[in-house]
Amino acid sequence: MNKFIGYLLFIATFAGVIFLTGYSEFFIDRFSLLLIFGMVFGVMFLSYGIHAFSAFKYISRPVTSQKEFFLAVSFFDHLSNTAIIAGILGTLLSQLAMLSNVTTTAEIYPATGASLVSFLYGYLVAKLIFEPLKQNVIRNAKIGNINGLIQLHIDQNNSLPNTFVLMGFAAIVGNFVILISSY
């Protein structure tokens, strides 16, 4: 019930903001959607193989051993990281296409804006779908010493720069592209 209220609130907020600004058609981009879900499902099967299906069982069922805990938590953590990275990848791919194709300065600003939609999608998919599932697994776990396990999980999955570093970097690249291309 709480989750339902949360999602409803979120969707209402976003829909309100998007439709009030009147640029709703700019926020729909099927290629970014395809890239993000393709990368997420592809990387899911590529990294976990047949175990991917067993990880999804723990959405509704509490984990009872360390083995199940590590499988479920690293699975959802990896998917949320992948969604963010796929968003950044989509932004960069469309900025590259824009820089190679666009000739006049007036076209550059809308194209840059459209390229950032991919980043938004990736971040939303990560933080609204996979991160709640991960927190769900941690919250419902029925094993002792959960803090030690979480710390161990963080230690052995320390494979990405901080999200804030990535976001700051994406902002720098975006500004750089706009600045250089508006010469």
Added chain:
Amino acid sequence: MFKLIGLFICIASIAVVMKAGGGFNMYLDLPTLLLLFGITLAGTIVGYGKQTIYYFMLAGKKQIPSKDLLPALNFFNYISRLTLYSGICAFFISAVVVLVNFTDVKMLGPAIAITLLNIIYGLIFSFIIIQPIKHGILLNRLNVDSSTEKQGK
């Protein structure tokens, strides 16, 4: 089998987006690839030396000795981070090269586009090659009994 399907889905989705952006030729550049792999290889050798080969051989094995599990995870995390950072590093190197040789405004757009390719290669390499190997080791770690997990704490 599932891993092949996953690889195919990843490559297909990236290829569709590339095709929609205007052809594959735009996204291929050999010097960029060389720069990225050079920096990554150098960082790996500086960090781990001869052990690099050992850990990559370890990834192919079915049964990994329990004392090697956490160091191997750490190694692949290190390479994954290193690839992203070397993409960023290569981006700045090529941006400097482009801006120093700046003569014509019309050539600037495509030249900057090539510099962005560094980061794209870094992300793809990290998430399609290194991360699956790391998670394979993680799954291998899950199959050993809980006595090894106590060592990790």
